[in-house]
Amino acid sequence: MNKLVVGIIIAILSAILGGFFLIGNKSTPSSSPEPTLPQESTRTLDTTIRFNDPKKSAHYESNTPEHGSVLVGVPINVVINFNFDLAPPSSISIAMNGKEYGLDETIIDDNKLSMRRKMNPNSPDGVYTVNYNACWPDKTCHDGNFQFKIDRTQSSTYTDLTDKKEVTINLENINFEPKNIRISKGTKITWINQDEVDHYVNTESHPAHTYYPDQNSKALKNGDQFSLVFNQTGIYPYHCSAHANTMMASILVE
Ligand SMILES: [Cu+2]
Incomplete structure (x- = not known):
């Protein structure tokens, strides 16, 4: 009899504690501070070579x-x-x-x-x-x-659009489509939001958006578009600030 009561108490306690830890674990990602290393691990990080740990200055x-x-x-x-x-x-x-x-x-x-x-x-x-x-x-x-x-x-993995004067990138299914592209200098890119949710075009990094400030749109509602002519060769990593950790892409201007 006593064993049964003890067993029931243990079972109830386990259920309560289990639930507690489950809730605790679920809340951890949103309440814990940003990890210091590596930053934004979903971006194009290289795992084949070893980078030094960065040193971050004050501020x-x-x-x-x-x-x-x-x-x-x-x-x-x-x-x-x-x-x-x-x-x-x-x-x-x-x-x-x-x-x-x-x-x-x-x-x-x-x-x-x-x-x-x-x-x-x-x-x-x-x-x-x-x-x-x-x-x-x-x-x-x-x-x-x-x-x-x-x-x-690694630019061979990019969609080659270097023969185009104008290129359209659709913002659809919470993604840029096409995602990583090569274009020629002087090409005009137009981003069009095909989703029901608002999207943005934002130059890196997030949320400073300072790398190439011309490449920052206002909020794009369904059907809205944003255009920019790329006149300087180089790489342009960018993202949508509403979906900064998943919705990112790059433009290589040649
Ligand atoms: Cu977005």
Whole structure:
């Protein structure tokens, strides 16, 4: 009799605790802080080579190209985003094997929350290390670094639309269709929302959207469209900010 009562109590406790842990586990992803490494692991991360761990400076928010990403073309610039006002002499270096591939000077954007440096469009394939020095109005500076890889051979996985003057990309089924494409310099791309939910076209990173600010649309409702002519060669990773972790794509301009 006592054994039966104990058994029932254990069964009830197990059910309650089991339910508790189930709820606890379910709530974990939304309540836990953002993982620090790697960032946004659903993006084009390379698992075949080992990148160094990035160093994040004070006030660091995000960067494009993303740390550990593999690009099928050369980025038009490297952009780093912060949550505090940048000041001179903030600087960015983009180097491989001791050689600098950054072009011109580092530019602090007008809102002072991001800085950028152009990259040599003839940069060879390989792993690049970005070292940056972020300085603040009180004259203090903090350094940081991250890495990305350029591998042009992987552009064969991109849909070749290089002979087109105009290209349409449909936003449908919460995806960009076609997703990763190659186009020629001067091609006009038009994005059309075919879904019932709102979508956006946003340049990386999320949510700063600073890599190529021209490539930021307003909210696109069903049937709405957004167009942009690409006049500069390079790689343009982008996403929809309403579905930032799944709805992403890239344009290689040749
Ligand atoms: Cu979307």
